[in-house]
Amino acid sequence: MSHQYYSPVRDPLILGNKTYAQITEDISSQAERGPTLRFMLAITFTGLIALMGVLAILYTIWKGIGVWGENKTVGWAWDITNFVWWVGIGHAGTLISAILLLFRQRWRTGVNRAAEAMTIFAVICAGLFPMIHMGRIWDAFFIFPYPNSRAAEGFIDWRSLWPNFNSPLLWDVFAISTYFTVSLLFWYTGLLPDLATIRDRTKGIKQKIYASLSFGWRGTAKQWQRFESISLVLAGLATPLVLSVHSVVSFDFATSVIPGWHTTIFPPYFVSGAIFSGFAMVLTLMLVARVVMKLEDYITINHIESMNKVILLTGSIVGIAYLTELFMAWYSGNLYEQYAFMNRATGPYWWSYAAMMTCNVISPQIFWFKGARRNVVITFIMSIFINIGMWFERFVIIVTSLHRDYIPSSWLYYTPTWVEVAIFVGTIGIFMTLFLLFAKYFPVVAIAEVKSILKSSGDQYIAAQAKEDAEERNEQGGAAFAGAYRKDKDQ
Amino acid sequence: MAYRYLLGLFDDEVPLLDAVGKLRHDGWHIHDVLTPFPVHGLDPVLGLKETRLHTAGFVFGATGTAFALLAMTYISTVDWPNVFGGKPYFSLPAFIPIAFEVTVLFASVGMVITYYLRNRLSVFAHPEILEPRTSNDRFAIVFDLGKYNDDAGKLEEALLRMGAVEVKVREMNQRQRSHNEQSA
Numbered sequence: 001m002s003h004q005y006y007s008p009v010r011d012p013l014i015l016g017n018k019t020y021a022q023i024t025e026d027i028s029s030q031a032e033r034g035p036t037l038r039f040m041l042a043i044t045f046t047g048l049i050a051l052m053g054v055l056a057i058l059y060t061i062w063k064g065i066g067v068w069g070e071n072k073t074v075g076w077a078w079d080i081t082n083f084v085w086w087v088g089i090g091h092a093g094t095l096i097s098a099i100l101l102l103f104r105q106r107w108r109t110g111v112n113r114a115a116e117a118m119t120i121f122a123v124i125c126a127g128l129f130p131m132i133h134m135g136r137i138w139d140a141f142f143i144f145p146y147p148n149s150r151a152a153e154g155f156i157d158w159r160s161l162w163p164n165f166n167s168p169l170l171w172d173v174f175a176i177s178t179y180f181t182v183s184l185l186f187w188y189t190g191l192l193p194d195l196a197t198i199r200d201r202t203k204g205i206k207q208k209i210y211a212s213l214s215f216g217w218r219g220t221a222k223q224w225q226r227f228e229s230i231s232l233v234l235a236g237l238a239t240p241l242v243l244s245v246h247s248v249v250s251f252d253f254a255t256s257v258i259p260g261w262h263t264t265i266f267p268p269y270f271v272s273g274a275i276f277s278g279f280a281m282v283l284t285l286m287l288v289a290r291v292v293m294k295l296e297d298y299i300t301i302n303h304i305e306s307m308n309k310v311i312l313l314t315g316s317i318v319g320i321a322y323l324t325e326l327f328m329a330w331y332s333g334n335l336y337e338q339y340a341f342m343n344r345a346t347g348p349y350w351w352s353y354a355a356m357m358t359c360n361v362i363s364p365q366i367f368w369f370k371g372a373r374r375n376v377v378i379t380f381i382m383s384i385f386i387n388i389g390m391w392f393e394r395f396v397i398i399v400t401s402l403h404r405d406y407i408p409s410s411w412l413y414y415t416p417t418w419v420e421v422a423i424f425v426g427t428i429g430i431f432m433t434l435f436l437l438f439a440k441y442f443p444v445v446a447i448a449e450v451k452s453i454l455k456s457s458g459d460q461y462i463a464a465q466a467k468e469d470a471e472e473r474n475e476q477g478g479a480a481f482a483g484a485y486r487k488d489k490d491q
Numbered sequence: 492m493a494y495r496y497l498l499g500l501f502d503d504e505v506p507l508l509d510a511v512g513k514l515r516h517d518g519w520h521i522h523d524v525l526t527p528f529p530v531h532g533l534d535p536v537l538g539l540k541e542t543r544l545h546t547a548g549f550v551f552g553a554t555g556t557a558f559a560l561l562a563m564t565y566i567s568t569v570d571w572p573n574v575f576g577g578k579p580y581f582s583l584p585a586f587i588p589i590a591f592e593v594t595v596l597f598a599s600v601g602m603v604i605t606y607y608l609r610n611r612l613s614v615f616a617h618p619e620i621l622e623p624r625t626s627n628d629r630f631a632i633v634f635d636l637g638k639y640n641d642d643a644g645k646l647e648e649a650l651l652r653m654g655a656v657e658v659k660v661r662e663m664n665q666r667q668r669s670h671n672e673q674s675a
Contacts, residue, residue, distance in 0.1 A: 020502075020527060020628035145566065159571075165563045166575040166585040174592040181596060185603045192612065193626070197527070200623035215607065216616030219625055221539055222673040223610050224529040229544045230606045234599055237552075241595050248588055448528040455504075 013107050013453060016297040020451050027445050028198045030293055032206070038292075039440055046432040053426010056419050057132055065135050067419045073405045074398075074414040079133045080252075081394040082424050085277070086126035086431075087176065087249055088270075088390060091242055092278025093119025094183055097190075098238035101231070107306055109449040110298045113194075114289065114439070115282045116187040121434040122281070123180045125427040130172075132423070143173045168251035175248040182241060186234045192217045193227070194443040246274040253397065259340035260401035263328065269321035273390060276314035276360070279307050280386035287380045289439060298445050305373045311386065312367040318393075319361035336406075344400045348413055352392045353400070359389020493662040495636035496522065497643055498622055499650035500629045504530045506654035507630040512536045513653060514632070519646070522669045523633040525625035540674040544609070548602040555597025559590040610673075619665045629656075633667065636660065 018026070035043075060067055070077035093115035100108040131140050142150075143163060150161035163170045195214035199207055217223065250270035253261040283304065290299040329341040344353050363385050366372045373379070404411045438444070501507040507530065514521060515538065524537055533539070567573070568580040578585065607613060625631045632655075634646055647658045 024527075024627045145562075151571070160566075162566050162571055164573075164575060165567055165589060166578065166582060168588075171588040171592070174589045174596075178592040178596040182599045185599055189603060189606065193528070197626040200620060200626045211617050212614045215612035215614060216618045217610075217612060217626075218618055218620070219525050219527060220670065220673060221524040221526070221530075221533055221537055222542075222670050224526060225534055225539055226542050226544050226606055226610055228529050229542045230548075230602055233545050233548045233602060237548075237595050237599050240591075244588070244591060251588070452528040452531075 011302050013110065013300070013302065014297060014450060015300055018297065018454065020454070023451055023454070024197055024201070024447060026294075026297070027443050027447050027450075028194075028201055030439075031198055031441055031443060032202055035440060039436070043433060043436050046429050046436060049429025050426055050433050051429075053423055053429055056422035056426055057128070060132055060419055060423065061137055065133065067417060069415050069417045069420060071412050071414055072410045073412065074402045076133070076398055076402065077414075078395075078416050078420040078424060079129045081391065081398050082427065083126050083129035084249055084270075084394045084398075085391045086122050086129070086427065088246065088274035088277045088394075089281045089387075090119045090122035090126060090179075090183075090278065091246060091271075091274035092282045093117070093122075094179075094186070094238050094242040095275055095278065096282070097186065098235040098242065101235040102239060105306075106453045107303055109446055109453055110295075110300070110303050111282065111286055111307075111445075112449070113187075113190070113442075113446040114286060114444050115278075116183065116190070117438045117442070118282060118285060118435060119183050119278075120180070120187060121431050121438075122278075123176065123183065124434070125431050127176060127180065128427060143170070168248065168255050171248045172252055175245045179241060179245045182234070182238055186231075186238060189227075189230060189234070190446060190449075191442065193219060194447045197447055198443065243271055246270045258401050259334075259336040260325075260344065260397065263325065265321055265324055265328070269318065269325075272314040272317040272321070273360075273393060276311060276318055277386060277390035279311050279314070280383040280390070283307055283311075283379055283383040284387065285435060287376060287383070289444065293439065293444060295445060298450060301374050301376075304376065304379055305370075308367045308373040308379060308382075311364055311382075312373075315360060315364035315367075315386070322357070322361060339404075340401055343404060344396055347400065347404070349396065349400045349403070352396050356389055356392040356396050359385045360393060363389075493664065494666050495640070496621060496661050496663060496667060497634040497636050497639070497646055498659045498661060499632040499634075499646075499653075499655040500622065500624070500657040500659065501632070501654060502628065502630070502656045504533075504630060507632070508532060508536055510650065510653035510655065511632060514649065517649070519634070519649075520638065521632055522635040523667065523673075524670070525621060525631040525633065527626055527628060527630070530630070537670065539670055542674075544602060544606060547605045548598050551601030551605075552594045552598030554601075555594040556590055558597070559593035560586060563589065619663050619667075621661055621663070621667065622659065635667075635669065 014023075065077075065079075068077045068079070093112070096108050096115045097112040100112075131137050134140055145163050145165075146160075147158070148160045149158050151159040153159070163173075192214050195210055196217035196219065199210035199214050202210060247267035247270065250266035254263060254266035256262065286299055287304070290296055326341055329337045332338075344350075364382060366378065366382065399414055403414050499510065501510065504526070507524070507526070511521060511524065511533065515536070521537060524533060526533070534541075563586045564581055567582075572580045574580070575582075575585075611618075621633060622629060622631050632650065636643060639646060643660070650658050
């Protein structure tokens with residue numbers, strides 16, 4: 001019997017009788033070819049949307065955030081809704097590559113690279129929003145604690161002005177910047193061997209560029225040993241990190257004394273919501289990418305089904321959280337809390353609450369059916385639904401809790417202006433542009449990782465192994481085979 | 492002066508592992524092994540020393556925790572004491588999120604820098620490639636011909652017997668560091 005462990009019960013993860021060379025060819029040839037007309041058209045389109053966003057941001061910085069529709073009570077406008085939405089989307093990549101690595105879920109190898117890239121681009125979009133919201137963006141670096149002379153009186157005085165370490169807003173600065181840094185390092189360190197693969201296949205100027213990008217990776221036994229070590233430790237560090245990031249984001253709300261926000265359920269509820277929306281965005285992108293880039297053998301229906309199971313689980317957790325919030329509002333006997341939730345469901349913003357409930361709780365229940373989980377069209381439509389629903393969840397939490405505060409004279413109906421809408425749509429353009437560039441010039445599937453699971457999960461090997469087993473069973477008789485098989489597995 | 496290396500190229504990990512084990516058993520000194528992906532079980536067969544990278548990671552992480560807690564304590568109790576929400580100047584629970592994030596930041600940044608330095612990886616590193624196909628579909632066992640110049644024929648014969656699909660001699664301008672040197 002071969003040295004490889006293979007699973008006799010699981011479906012193959014890589015289809016199409018691939019050899020190592022074919023895997024290299026399938027994935028790196030995408031990056032080696034010049035841009036196609038279709039790519040140029042797509043990137044022009046997303047680039048123009050991104051440009052619109054950039055112009056709207058510049059307009060905001062030029063005029064001040066008064067160009068948004070925020071008012072006395074809804075001071076966060078669309079801005080923080082968009083921030084939380086993007087950060088949430090940025091959770092799937094690290095979840096797939098770190099948590100699923102620790103859980104030894106090998107199907108992740110088909111999607112982890114693209115999901116990690118998506119994470120980084122989503123966090124870039126997320127980070128823009130709090131910075132613009134500061135108004136004086138040129139003073140944004142004030143949020144970092146470093147010795148300064150801002151509290152100085154007189155000429156030679158080095159008394160520093162510090163940020164408030166007890167504030168969840170500062171925790172968020174640390175959480176998001178750490179998350180971005182670690183995700184970027186994890187992603188790029190994993191990319192080096194695959195960039196080296198492209199370097200070794202190209203010539204001339206392209207080879208020079210990929211040689212620099214691959215940092216001179218050689219693939220020696222020692223390098224791989226360290227590679228495995230750092231992957232495991234970074235995954236171990238990223239796992240609590242990814243859970244902490246959205247917990248800290250939820251503290252921004254939960255630690256303030258606002259009805260509808262001041263609840264202990266927020267951290268787990270936000271984390272599962274983040275994974276829910278992140279997986280939806282991964283599916284939206286990968287369902288398109290697998291067809292356009294002909295990656296159906298690597299991102300199979302089984303991958304889609306696995307991700308849909310995660311969506312069903314996290315979506316149901318989110319649904320339970322919504323109901324728990326309602327129950328606790330009633331059970332607490334707190335008038336303000338009760339009013340906040342009645343107002344969410346039946347007040348002037350009932351439509352956003354309805355959109356949230358429909359998209360996030362009711363419609364994903366279709367994934368209880370295997371047929372729906374394995375259907376590409378249904379999955380794509382659902383992923384869009386969830387993206388919309390999760391945006392409305394943040395809108396509901398932020399706007400409905402704020403628009404009616406403790407002083408009824410300041411109650412107003414908040415509506416966004418075109419500037420806010422343009423910035424939000426613009427960040428989607430920025431995100432898509434970055435993703436297109438990544439998908440064109442970088443190996444979009446982790447080549448080395450896919451090769452390492454080929455023997456245990458490749459189509460042809462599972463078939464060959466099953467045949468070998470059957471022959472052995474015929475020769476030796478059932479009992480003898482069972483003994484031999486157990487012995488082989490013990491080794 | 493040119494450095495000469497003999498490469499035994501295999502097309503899969505199983506014959507590679509067998510060959511590495513047998514060659515070492517026969518007393519050959521393997522200079523290095525190049526593979527397109529991490530081959531599990533290669534380290535003990537090759538006699539590769541264990542990496543200390545994770546220990547470095549722990550040290551960096553612990554430094555981060557200590558730095559964050561000390562800095563926040565100093566700032567909040569000595570440099571500029573302030574009362575927030577009636578809490579003590581030193582309010583440990585409020586410091587935990589930042590201490591955790593700084594721990595993770597120090598551990599991962601420190602580890603990645605160590606990893607790049609130890610593996611000699613940088614934008615400016617343009618090493619000579621022994622065999623481009625080792626990043627594609629070939630697994631190479633490398634021998635230093637400076638050491639085994641007279642035994643090249645014997646080595647080639649042994650490698651082919653053990654399932655190598657090709658044996659090559661490469662002349663390099665740069666000296667290739669052996670796996671022991673890389674571990675040192």
